[in-house]
C-alpha cells in the first residue's frame with residue numbers, strides 16, 4: 001500500500017513537471033511570437049518591396065524628367081554648401097606676368113574647361129560671396145584681350161567669384177568714349193544676371209598678385225594702385241584709373257559714370273569726384289598686393305587727349321546728377337557669346 005502510494009506520488013510529480021514544462025514551452029513560444037510580430041510585416045514588406053521600389057523609382061524618374069537636374073541638384077547642393085571664405089584657399093600670391101610669348105584663344109579655352117558660355121563661372125564647392133561682372137571697354141586690342149583672358153580667368157576662378165566677362169566694343173571709328181562703354185557694360189550685364197558688383201578694367205592691365213581680389217568692398221575700390229607704368233606707385237592720390245570696382249549701390253549713388261568724355265583722359269577723375277561728392281572714400285589694397293603690369297602699346301587712333309577734360313572735371317558736382325546712368329542712350333549692334341567672354345558691340349553715338 002505504502003509502495004502504491006509512493007508510486008502514485010512520483011507519477012503525480014512527474015506529470016506536474018511535464019505539464020509545467022509544457023506550459024513553459026507554450027509561454028516562451030507565445031512571448032517569442034508576440035515579440036517578433038513585427039517580423040511578419042517585414043516578410044510582407046519583403047514581398048512588397050519590389051513594388052514599392054518600383055514606385056519610388058518611377059517617382060524619381062518622373063521628377064527628373066519634369067525639372068532640370070541641375071536645378072534640383074543645385075538646390076540640394078546649395079542647401080548644404082557654405083559661403084566661400086574671405087581668404088580663398090587656392091590663392092598663390094605673387095604672379096609672374098609677362099607678355100613676350102603670344103597666347104591663343106584656343107589655348108585659353110583649353111585651360112579653362114569650367115567656364116560656361118559668355119566667360120561665366122561659379123565655384124563648385126562653395127557659394128561665392130559676390131556676383132561680379134567684369135566690364136572691359138574695348139576697340140581693336142585683340143592681342144591685349146587674349147592676355148587679359150589668359151591671365152584673368154584662372155585668377156578669378158581661384159578667387160572663388162561668381163563672375164562673367166563682358167567686353168563692350170565701341171562700333172565705328174568715332175572718338176573713343178571709355179566711361180560711356182563702362183555704363184553700357186553695367187546696364188547690359190544686369191540684363192543677364194543679378195550682379196551685385198562691377199569691376200571696370202582696362203584691357204591692358206593684369207594684376208601681379210591674386211590676393212588683389214576683383215570684388216567689391218564697403219567703399220568704391222581702386223584695384224590697380226601700383227602700376228609698373230608709374231613706377232609701382234600712384235601717380236597722384238586721387239588717381240582712380242585702370243581697374244576699379246563698385247557695388248551696384250555705390251554705382252547708383254553716383255549716378256554711374258559720365259557719358260560726355262570723348263577721347264583720352266579725365267573720365268576717371270570725374271568718377272573720383274563723384275565718389276567724394278557723395279561722401280564716399282576710396283578703398284585700396286596695399287601697394288605690394290596691388291602691383292600690376294600694363295601691356296606697352298602706342299596710343300590708339302581716335303583716342304587723343306580730350307582738351308575739354310580739365311573744364312569738365314572742374315564741374316563734376318554740377319553735372320553728375322544729369323549726366324550718368326540716368327541719361328545713358330546707345331544701340332546694341334551685336335551680342336556674341338564665346339566660352340571666354342560676352343562680346344557686345346554698341347553704337348555710342350558721337351561727341
Ligand code: BGC
Pocket residue numbers: 235241264265266267268269309
Ligand atoms: C588723366 C587721367 C589719367 C591720368 C594718368 C590724368 O591727367 O586725367 O584720365 O588716368 O592722368 O594717366
